[in-house]
Amino acid sequence: MIEFIQQFINGLSLGSIYALIALGYTMIYGILRFINFAHGDVFMIGAFSGYYLAFLFSFSTFTGGASVAMAIVILLGSMVVCSILGFTLEKLAYKPLRNSPKLTILITAIGVSLFLEYGGQLVFGADPKSFPTLLENKELFNVGGAAVFSNSVVVIIVSLVLMILLRIIVMNTKMGTAMRAVSFNHNVASLMGININRVISFTFILGSSLAAAAGILFGLNYPKVDPLIGIIYGLKAFVAAVLGGIGNILGAALGGLILGLVETFVSGYLSSTYRDAIAFGILIIILLFRPTGLLGKKEIEKV
Amino acid sequence: MKSKLYFLSTVLAIFLINLVKDSIDPYYYTILIYIGINIILASSLNLINGFTGQFSLGHAGFMAIGGYLSISMSTYFAPFFANLFGAGVFGENMTFLTVMILGGLAAAAIGLLVGVPSLRLKGDYLAIVTLGFSEIIRVLIQGMDFIGASQGFRGVYQYSNGVKSLQMLDNTQDSFIFYGVPKYTNFFWTFFIAAFIVYFIYNLINSTYGKGFLAVKDDEVAAESMGINTTKFKVIAFVSGAFFAGVAGALYGHFNLYLNPEDFNFLKSVEIVAIVILGGMGSIPGVIIAAVILTILPELLRGISEYRMIVYALLLIIMMLTRPQGIFGTKFKFKRKKKVESA
Numbered sequence: 001m002i003e004f005i006q007q008f009i010n011g012l013s014l015g016s017i018y019a020l021i022a023l024g025y026t027m028i029y030g031i032l033r034f035i036n037f038a039h040g041d042v043f044m045i046g047a048f049s050g051y052y053l054a055f056l057f058s059f060s061t062f063t064g065g066a067s068v069a070m071a072i073v074i075l076l077g078s079m080v081v082c083s084i085l086g087f088t089l090e091k092l093a094y095k096p097l098r099n100s101p102k103l104t105i106l107i108t109a110i111g112v113s114l115f116l117e118y119g120g121q122l123v124f125g126a127d128p129k130s131f132p133t134l135l136e137n138k139e140l141f142n143v144g145g146a147a148v149f150s151n152s153v154v155v156i157i158v159s160l161v162l163m164i165l166l167r168i169i170v171m172n173t174k175m176g177t178a179m180r181a182v183s184f185n186h187n188v189a190s191l192m193g194i195n196i197n198r199v200i201s202f203t204f205i206l207g208s209s210l211a212a213a214a215g216i217l218f219g220l221n222y223p224k225v226d227p228l229i230g231i232i233y234g235l236k237a238f239v240a241a242v243l244g245g246i247g248n249i250l251g252a253a254l255g256g257l258i259l260g261l262v263e264t265f266v267s268g269y270l271s272s273t274y275r276d277a278i279a280f281g282i283l284i285i286i287l288l289f290r291p292t293g294l295l296g297k298k299e300i301e302k303v
Numbered sequence: 304m305k306s307k308l309y310f311l312s313t314v315l316a317i318f319l320i321n322l323v324k325d326s327i328d329p330y331y332y333t334i335l336i337y338i339g340i341n342i343i344l345a346s347s348l349n350l351i352n353g354f355t356g357q358f359s360l361g362h363a364g365f366m367a368i369g370g371y372l373s374i375s376m377s378t379y380f381a382p383f384f385a386n387l388f389g390a391g392v393f394g395e396n397m398t399f400l401t402v403m404i405l406g407g408l409a410a411a412a413i414g415l416l417v418g419v420p421s422l423r424l425k426g427d428y429l430a431i432v433t434l435g436f437s438e439i440i441r442v443l444i445q446g447m448d449f450i451g452a453s454q455g456f457r458g459v460y461q462y463s464n465g466v467k468s469l470q471m472l473d474n475t476q477d478s479f480i481f482y483g484v485p486k487y488t489n490f491f492w493t494f495f496i497a498a499f500i501v502y503f504i505y506n507l508i509n510s511t512y513g514k515g516f517l518a519v520k521d522d523e524v525a526a527e528s529m530g531i532n533t534t535k536f537k538v539i540a541f542v543s544g545a546f547f548a549g550v551a552g553a554l555y556g557h558f559n560l561y562l563n564p565e566d567f568n569f570l571k572s573v574e575i576v577a578i579v580i581l582g583g584m585g586s587i588p589g590v591i592i593a594a595v596i597l598t599i600l601p602e603l604l605r606g607i608s609e610y611r612m613i614v615y616a617l618l619l620i621i622m623m624l625t626r627p628q629g630i631f632g633t634k635f636k637f638k639r640k641k642k643v644e645s646a
Binding site for chain 2: 034035093096097100101102103104105106107108110111112113114115117118119121122231235238239242273274276277279280281283284287288291
């Protein structure tokens with residue numbers, strides 16, 4: 001039973017990382033109807049900016065300077081870095097193509113993704129970096145070798161707070177209302193006096209900062225980061241977004257948690273060899289039986 | 304009929320060049336073969352991405368299926384094939400043709416399995432599904448010990464007592480023969496298949512039947528309302544693309560004499576996509592020229608190979624922003640002369 005609880009907490013913490021990335025995918029899809037392939041790499045840049053910010057603030061665990069305040073500063077700092085990145089990417093690469101065929105935008109997104117990955121390899125170096133311990137990882141409880149660590153719980157709590165914040169922004173602010181309006185219909189929204197470009201930029205900023213937070217939380221739980229982690233985590237988060245119903249914010253959070261739990265339980269109880277194949281297996285099954293995802297609505301194509 | 308003439312004379316030329324292939328410098332010969340393989344890969348992807356307007360990102364997966372299946376057949380069943388076709392040049396080529404077709408068919412079968420459910424979806428979903436599928440293939444191969452798992456596959460030791468092993472065994476006195484992957488791929492096979500696929504696609508696209516592919520690309524809803532079974536056309540394009548990718552995998556395996564699951568990762572798929580996009584989606588000659596350029600370019604950039612992927616990435620972005628129709632664009636196409644002027 002205690003092993004089950006341990007797996008459950010690990011699964012939830014992995015799942016909340018997926019969920020944070022998936023939120024970005026789903027919001028951008030909701031507004032622009034395209035898959036931002038480069039989103040996983042924004043997550044990677046988030047992790048790396050956390051890594052470099054930690055050194056910038058001459059803070060390292062090796063001297064034992066872990067503090068909560070510092071961790072929050074680094075989290076916010078990396079969110080700012082990725083917001084700027086997301087904003088710039090949208091303006092340079094996606095905005096000129098807004099009226100192009102979908103395929104053109106998709107290929108551009110793949111290009112941007114490769115550029116960030118291999119540019120990252122050039123700038124940061126291809127070898128995995130060990131992420132500094134921002135918060136001391138205490139053992140919360142330990143029964144018969146099955147331990148639950150504080151950082152897993154921190155990851156869950158921070159993600160929960162961010163998701164609640166996002167919910168408030170989307171549902172209760174003027175910008176959030178504008179976002180929802182744009183996701184319904186661009187033309188009508190702009191007739192109502194909404195500045196579409198500003199809403200799209202805001203969505204990119206919001207999504208990228210959530211990905212950055214996911215990057216820092218990833219660094220808390222997993223000691224190594226490298227420039228190519230964005231590929232696999234981005235893809236899995238995308239699967240999570242599809243699982244929950246792409247375009248649906250609640251669905252992305254739900255999908256992320258489900259995927260994290262399934263993956264942890266399968267690799268914990270069955271076999272860890274094929275853990276990367278599980279996510280894609282889920283994707284193919286969901287697309288076969290319920291292409292709109294768990295919470296998605298079917299879209300009717302009008303001619 | 305003119306196209307048949309072109310095809311036959313090209314095959315004749317390929318056959319003649321093949322006679323003098325031993326006098327070509329081995330380094331250039333290798334590049335030539337890779338050019339041929341890339342033409343096959345890119346043309347087959349062009350049928351899916353260019354002519355039918357779908358977006359597959361899993362071509363490396365089909366290549367892996369064809370490659371692994373064919374090299375494991377030609378090593379594990381080497382004695383069987385030698386009995387069946389004889390040992391000489393004729394036997395070798397017959398064996399190669401058989402394993403190549405089997406590799407292609409296996410890839411096509413898997414393509415059908417993946418394609419039927421996923422081709423009902425719209426472009427970006429298909430990209431993710433095919434990408435996911437090729438990752439699954441790679442992970443599965445990494446778990447299969449009889450084809451070398453993540454160590455890669457070179458050949459197999461066959462012992463006289465019937466034991467087959469990838470490593471040399473210490474605890475047995477039986478005699479053994481090592482069957483390495485045979486070097487069957489040569490200039491003729493590579494370019495014969497390249498010429499064949501170009502001929503095949505050209506005739507398919509220009510047939511009355513083939514207009515269906517272009518209709519699906521131009522407007523799926525309109526095509527469907529004209530009575531075209533869009534799913535059927537997408538599946539046909541996808542399955543024949545997969546078949547040729549499998550054949551290309553077989554050619555690659557029997558030339559490199561070694562396959563590793565890492566040869567078929569996501570980047571391999573991206574490389575093929577980059578060729579199609581550079582040449583122009585839906586342009587047969589454009590894709591051939593792009594295959595030549597993008598095979599030679601990495602050789603020229605060897606000194607700065609760490610920039611290679613960045614060059615590819617920028618190539619994709621800049622092409623899409625400035626010339627989404629490819630460098631050669633729509634002007635540069637094989638076209639049949641219009642017989643009837645539009646009224």
